[in-house]
Amino acid sequence: MVLLKxxxxxxxxxxxxxxxxxILIGPxxxxxxxxxxxxxxxxxxxxxxxxAGFRMIDRIPFVIESHTIAHGETVRDLPEGEPLDPGIDLxxxxxxNRTAGLVILQDGKVRLERYExxxxxxxxxxxxxxxxxxxxxxxxxxxxxxxxxxIDDPVSDYIDELKGSAYDGVTVRQVLTMxxxxxxxxxxxxxxxxxxxxxxxxxxxxxxxxxxYMAGLGRAxxxxxxxxxxxxxxxxxxxxxxxxxxxxxxxxxxxxxxxPYGMAQDATWLLGHDGHEIxxxxxxxxxxxxxxxxxxxxxxxxAGGQDVLPxxxxxxxxxxQADIGSPGEGYGYQWWTWDDGSYQAxxxxxxxxxxxxxxxxxxxxxxxxxxxxxxxGGEWEARKAFYKAIQHAIDLEAAxxxxxxxx
Numbered sequence: 588m589v590l591l592k593x594x595x596x597x598x599x600x601x602x603x604x605x606x607x608x609x610i611l612i613g614p615x616x617x618x619x620x621x622x623x624x625x626x627x628x629x630x631x632x633x634x635x636x637x638x639a640g641f642r643m644i645d646r647i648p649f650v651i652e653s654h655t656i657a658h659g660e661t662v663r664d665l666p667e668g669e670p671l672d673p674g675i676d677l678x679x680x681x682x683x684n685r686t687a688g689l690v691i692l693q694d695g696k697v698r699l700e701r702y703e704x705x706x707x708x709x710x711x712x713x714x715x716x717x718x719x720x721x722x723x724x725x726x727x728x729x730x731x732x733x734x735x736x737x738i739d740d741p742v743s744d745y746i747d748e749l750k751g752s753a754y755d756g757v758t759v760r761q762v763l764t765m766x767x768x769x770x771x772x773x774x775x776x777x778x779x780x781x782x783x784x785x786x787x788x789x790x791x792x793x794x795x796x797x798x799x800y801m802a803g804l805g806r807a808x809x810x811x812x813x814x815x816x817x818x819x820x821x822x823x824x825x826x827x828x829x830x831x832x833x834x835x836x837x838x839x840x841x842x843x844x845x846x847p848y849g850m851a852q853d854a855t856w857l858l859g860h861d862g863h864e865i866x867x868x869x870x871x872x873x874x875x876x877x878x879x880x881x882x883x884x885x886x887x888x889x890a891g892g893q894d895v896l897p898x899x900x901x902x903x904x905x906x907x908q909a910d911i912g913s914p915g916e917g918y919g920y921q922w923w924t925w926d927d928g929s930y931q932a933x934x935x936x937x938x939x940x941x942x943x944x945x946x947x948x949x950x951x952x953x954x955x956x957x958x959x960x961x962x963x964g965g966e967w968e969a970r971k972a973f974y975k976a977i978q979h980a981i982d983l984e985a986a987x988x989x990x991x992x993x994x
Contacts (some may be wrong), residue, residue, distance in 0.1 A: 600637035615710075619643045627651055629776050630783060631640040634788040637936065637955045642687070642706060645871045648881035652835035653871070654864060656845050661877055663849025668696030673973075674917050674980045677701070679972055684966050685937065685955045687712060688874035691977060692949040694884055694890060702874075704708045704955065711854065711871040711951040715934030718856070719821045721840065721880065722866040723763055723904060725828045727896040728843045734831040745827045748798035753806040759827065761811050762820045764908045764921040768808035769801070771817040775935065775959040776918060790861035792880050797859060798820045814909040818867035821921060822859075825866020830945070836864040845893030850876040868934075874951050881932075881940045905930040905942075906907060906987050929974075935959040937966055946981050950974060 622635040624647060630642060645653045671691060673680075677699075681689065685704040689698040702708060714721075729735040735745070738759040743749040743760075757767045772780040781804070790796035801819050808815075825836055832839055837856045845854065854876065856870035883889075884905075888896035907917025907924045917924045924929045927942040937954025954966070961967030 590716050608953055615639075615643055615705075619647070627786065628778075628783065631778070634955070634957065636963070638704065641713050641936070641953075642710055645711070645857060646871070652858045652862075654810050654835055655841075656837045656851045656854040656856055656872075658853050658876075659846030661849050662851045663882075665692065665879070666696050668693060668698045671683060671977070673976055674983070675973070675976050680969065683959065684969050684973070686952055687809060687952075687955060688953045690874045690878040690949075690951045690985070692878050692882055692951075693884075694947045694980065698884060706756050706953070708875065709852070711852070711873055711874065713857075713934075713938070714870040714872065714877070714932075715868050715938050716818065716821075716864065716875070717932040717934040717938045717940060718868050718870045719818075719921040720932035720940070721819055721827070721870060722836070722895070724827050724884075725836065725839055725843065726759070726763065726824060726920070727829050727900040727904065728839070730900070731897045732832065735759065735827070742823065742827060743825045746795070746798050746823065746828050748794055748802050749823075752802035753804055754801065754823075757810045759824075762823055762827075763816070764918060765817050765820055765921075766808045766811050766814050766909050767817075767820060767822075768806055768815075769817075770805045770807040771815060771819050773816050773818060785819055785822070786865065788860070788861050795826050795863060796861035797863065798826050805904035814911055816911075821864060821867030824921070825864055826943060827867075829863065836866055837914065843878070844883060844890050847893070848879060850879055852876060858891075868883065874953055877940050877953075878951035881942045881951055884942055885944060885947065885949060921985060929978075937961060937970065939970065943978060946978060948977070948981060950977060 593662045619639045624636040624640040626677045627731050644651060644805065664707065680699060681703050687704045689701045690697065706712065716881045726735065740759055741763050742757055742759050745752055754767065754771045761767045773782045774780040775782065777783060785797060788796040791799060801823055820966065828839065829836055852873050854872035856864045856872055872983040884901060888894065888901055904920035905922045905924060906919055909918040911918050915926045919930065923933050928945050929941065932940040936959055937956040939952050941950040956966040957964035
């Protein structure tokens with residue numbers, strides 16, 4: 588009888604300890620454990636897994652490894668500006684767009700900042716293809732450093748695995764603008780598409796698994812004539828930068844921008860099976876640091892008092908270099924462009940950095956849309972309308988004499 592009582596007490600103590608532990612691990616880990624994502628392929632996670640995993644993707648045990656993008660000793664201040672009236676029902680927009688974090692800067696000052704879905708200012712959220720625009724910026728840094736001679740060089744000059752493939756004669760510029768003409772399927776709903784399968788390529792000793800996969804693709808169009816969105820090509824750009832600079836991408840990004848510009852937190856960059864950063868995807872950072880990157884671009888690509896990019900790089904990178912078949916829009920060096928001079932880094936499931944130089948405006952936001960492209964739930968068009976609403980609100984402010992009420 589005494590033994591049974593002792594066993595009962597021990598069992599009760601274990602239950603209490605487990606309960607306390609469940610509380611102490613915090614809401615993010617509790618959500619992740621309750622909705623454990625399966626495998627590396629986020630395209631086929633369900634909504635609950637995305638909501639939990641996008642803020643924890645670099646911490647999921649035994650699934651995806653990452654490299655750290657170290658921040659520096661000083662932090663770039665983001666002073667508070669006058670509160671911005673967006674002119675819309677902001678609560679309704681954030682809820683319907685499933686937005687986790689939003690930071691709006693104008694002239695380097697925070698005009699609006701919100702966090703939803705249990706996300707916090709110090710949390711990190713994955714970028715998906717927002718990383719493409721950061722990767723292309725590292726190409727500019729490598730050109731400035733002399734590691735890449737010219738973006739009109741053949742890409743195979745830097746990546747040996749591509750010699751003898753459909754990439755023969757394709758320039759770095761054509762890969763940057765996704766006009767290589769090499770066949771690639773970016774269908775996010777098809778598990779047999781290239782975008783779903785490239786990360787399954789096994790690495791051979793001394794070779795890039797990604798470059799090996801890309802070398803096996805065929806030609807669809809003559810180089811330089813047709814734009815075709817390809818995450819694989821951004822991954823090639825990452826391999827190019829690593830080969831040219833002899834650096835890991837995470838370390839190079841830290842050295843050139845993250846630390847000297849004054850990002851507030853370390854970020855991470857997920858790795859493929861071959862141990863190289865998945866450069867077309869998956870930087871994890873705070874919303875404020877994504878906004879700081881937008882401000883870095885807005886200020887002409889200077890960090891720590893130094894020019895990080897060649898003269899004219901941003902002007903060329905952020906204007907239409909390729910026609911994407913959508914009126915008023917285009918594609919630059921891994922930036923989506925608008926004819927009004929604004930441009931955007933864009934990632935599936937609602938990640939974005941929108942930059943409007945004419946209004947000195949940066950909008951950084953993270954989300955967990957109901958589909959990769961935000962088409963089934965209308966989130967993509969709603970976010971475009973939100974950008975326009977913010978631009979309109981700023982124009983109204985500028986047109987309203989100080990002290991008068993806006994109409």
